[in-house]
Amino acid sequence: MAIKISTxxxxxxxxxxxGKEKAETxxxxxxxxxxxxxxxxxxxxAKELKQAxxxxxxxxxxxxxxxxxxxxxxxxxxxxxxxxxxxxQMVQFEKSLPGTS
Numbered sequence: 001m002a003i004k005i006s007t008x009x010x011x012x013x014x015x016x017x018x019g020k021e022k023a024e025t026x027x028x029x030x031x032x033x034x035x036x037x038x039x040x041x042x043x044x045x046a047k048e049l050k051q052a053x054x055x056x057x058x059x060x061x062x063x064x065x066x067x068x069x070x071x072x073x074x075x076x077x078x079x080x081x082x083x084x085x086x087x088x089q090m091v092q093f094e095k096s097l098p099g100t101s
Contacts (some may be wrong), residue, residue, distance in 0.1 A: 042050075073079035094100055
């Protein structure tokens with residue numbers, strides 16, 4: 001097996017003979033690179049996903065206004081926790097897990 005990788009500055013050759021591999025690196029400015037024509041075509045779904053991810057990248061992960069409101073309410077002592085609402089959401093989450101009924 002012989003592998004030849006050519007760049008404009010170097011040529012790397014790998015030869016395999018009798019189970020031994022040796023690599024040689026030599027400068028070769030006259031090496032010609034042979035490229036094969038591989039191609040890749042994206043489906044419409046892939047294109048739509050790419051657009052969706054690009055749109056999501058423009059949305060901030062943290063809602064700064066909401067964080068500021070919560071921070072201010074906590075510091076003023078006016079932040080109220082609705083324990084019943086939190087408990088209901090925890091139960092709903094547990095029910096949504098696989099293997100639970």
